[in-house]
Amino acid sequence: MTPPPTVEMWFEFASSYSYLAVMRAEAAARAAGVVLRWRPFLLGPVFLSLGWNDSPFNIYPPKGRYMWRDMARLAEKYGIPFHLPSQFPRNGLRAARVACVGQDEAWIAPFARAVMQANFGEDRDIGERAVIADILTRLDLPADSLLDAADSEAAKIALRRQTEQATTRGLFGAPSIIVGDELFWGNDRLEDALAWATGRR
Template structure:
């Protein structure tokens, strides 16, 4: 029998995706669950829902609260945190690399490093340079991986991934799927893993 799996749909610009990205591999490991990393672009999903940008920008009160909440959540999980001076940050190059390497054993580490640049170091992450820097830091063939990721094939696959997110009914990130069951938000990761184990 294969291990039960959880799909982790996330966007590199999403603060609550940061919380999940940093802990999902460890928590899923403890639960005996395999993680499928599903990077996608939340922007086009929001636009399809009629929102010009993140609800945390559109809804001022909720947005202000979210920054306080993120600070507290990071303290709770023991994560570094620095409120990004740009929000929401676009992150097309790292998303392409994460997608084209989603089956690699190092994809989790790559995603965590990109997330930390955005949410702990307040770095712009929407560039090839950042991607190359992260890949090199991991001792990987950075230039080769980057060239593959920006090929026409992977551009198309990222569009398809984002279309799939819409088709699945995703309206925010992170979103977890266990089979066809959807769980929205970092606060539901534990429930999703519990559901996953109950199905095994």
């Protein structure tokens, strides 16, 4: 018996296009018969390695203006809630550490969707501990112990290593979907990545 095809979903909670991909990934992977592995990471260090000290959507205003319009159109097309965030990018560090703690747990997918939707669908500050605690509690998860675990040295190191691995594997943005050695960048490559994983190229 061969193992089922697997893809890795590399995402960042502050990333706009990661929102669209994270909201769609689980259902799309299930429909394709593909196992999804969640890989939260931080874009900040990746962008710094490219010479950007902010989101390229802020550094290059025409790209930013386009991205927000494109986001609104795509969210409508997918039926995903969208609310222009009053702050961009938000600080996704705490959420990413929690996600790193739980990235192989059953709750990672609903947690990732809830944080993403808080940021891009409800204009909530996901950098605040109380917002993440509220999200965890609504998912019937032990908020305090998970947040404490996310504050531990081990969780900090785990996220740092995962972010270093992102750069090593050639990532330069998010979302990125990795299938074996093949890198697919962007929400609009999710279907191509799943097709690659199942050999329907």
